[in-house]
Amino acid sequence: MAEAGVGCRLEQLQERLSRCKRDGEAHDTFLTQAAATLERLTDLCKEPGENCTLAKFLPLYTQALLDITYFEENQLVDEDFPEEYSLGKVEELINALSEPELLVIESRTAQEPLSVLGVELLECLYWRRGALLYMFCHTVKERKEWLTEKTGSLKKLLDGGVHYLVKMLGFRSSGNPSEECLFEDANTAKLVCEGVFSDTHLLAMMYCGEMCYWGLKCCGKEMDQKQSRGAASNDDPANSLHSQVLDFRETGEKMVQKYITVCEGPLKSQNWDTKNAKRILDFFQHLAI
Numbered sequence: 376m377a378e379a380g381v382g383c384r385l386e387q388l389q390e391r392l393s394r395c396k397r398d399g400e401a402h403d404t405f406l407t408q409a410a411a412t413l414e415r416l417t418d419l420c421k422e423p424g425e426n427c428t429l430a431k432f433l434p435l436y437t438q439a440l441l442d443i444t445y446f447e448e449n450q451l452v453d454e455d456f457p458e459e460y461s462l463g464k465v466e467e468l469i470n471a472l473s474e475p476e477l478l479v480i481e482s483r484t485a486q487e488p489l490s491v492l493g494v495e496l497l498e499c500l501y502w503r504r505g506a507l508l509y510m511f512c513h514t515v516k517e518r519k520e521w522l523t524e525k526t527g528s529l530k531k532l533l534d535g536g537v538h539y540l541v542k543m544l545g546f547r548s549s550g551n552p553s554e555e556c557l558f559e560d561a562n563t564a565k566l567v568c569e570g571v572f573s574d575t576h577l578l579a580m581m582y583c584g585e586m587c588y589w590g591l592k593c594c595g596k597e598m599d600q601k602q603s604r605g606a607a608s609n610d611d612p613a614n615s616l617h618s619q620v621l622d623f624r625e626t627g628e629k630m631v632q633k634y635i636t637v638c639e640g641p642l643k644s645q646n647w648d649t650k651n652a653k654r655i656l657d658f659f660q661h662l663a664i
Contacts, residue, residue, distance in 0.1 A: 381478070382420065388413065388440060388443065391443055391471075392409055392413060392439075395446050398450075405445050405446045406442070408438075408439075409439045409443045412439040413439050416432065416439065429479070429486070433479070434493070434496060436475065437492060437500070440471065441472075456515065458520075465507060465532075468507060472503055475488070475496075476492075476500070494546050494547060498547075501539045502539075504535075504539040505537075505579065505583070506579075509540075509585070512536060513585075526594050529589075529593060529594060533590040534590070537623075540580075540583040544580065562641035571637050577634065577642075580630045580634040580637075583626065583627070587626050587627025587628075624662055627659055631652050634652050635649050635653060635656065
């Protein structure tokens, strides 16, 4: 394990925790959990090199990171994503939540992030990034400036959010041999087949569908304008924009349809609302491409 990189990350995380305690509630549950985890990490780093392995360090580091950034995200949500600085803060949080995977890459081992972190932590990292972008876009799409001057930025953020959630939903796909098993209960088998292992997976499908919908509704005019100009441009060809529209529609339609299928099938008794999902699905199915 690269000791210099690990030590630097740990120091940065400790500074982040101290800053949060100064800016917020010092006795916040998530900050208290993070402080305890960081103490364990500090002790681990003092042990002989053969004991402080990436497999031991990274899960603890990731858990502390998730707790601290969750506190920061809640502050942004409570403040309704202030226009003056929220975009920069969102980008900073996205970068922070990418650090665990970067540490695996920098370690130059043959291991993949999934094998070091495990599926639950890796799903959580992608969910948190996707959900943060969902919440941010949900807020700023109602602001006139973002619909006129920052449409391109909005589309880029929506692209990122969709990417993270699709990736999150793919870690335990039915094609993964480690997830193959037999279920006596037909509803459970159906849920696993559709990639739903928790409420979070179900929400990820709906969030993904909504972001694809916003991408087409809020950024559609800019796409159309660029497409009309792009026929004579090598830098921004019309067929590339056409592909982007198709990506939003196809991905969104697939995710929303899965959400409806699960909510009105195996989870029918749980009273998940599908009205908005059906409205969005109708939009996708009647969209002229």
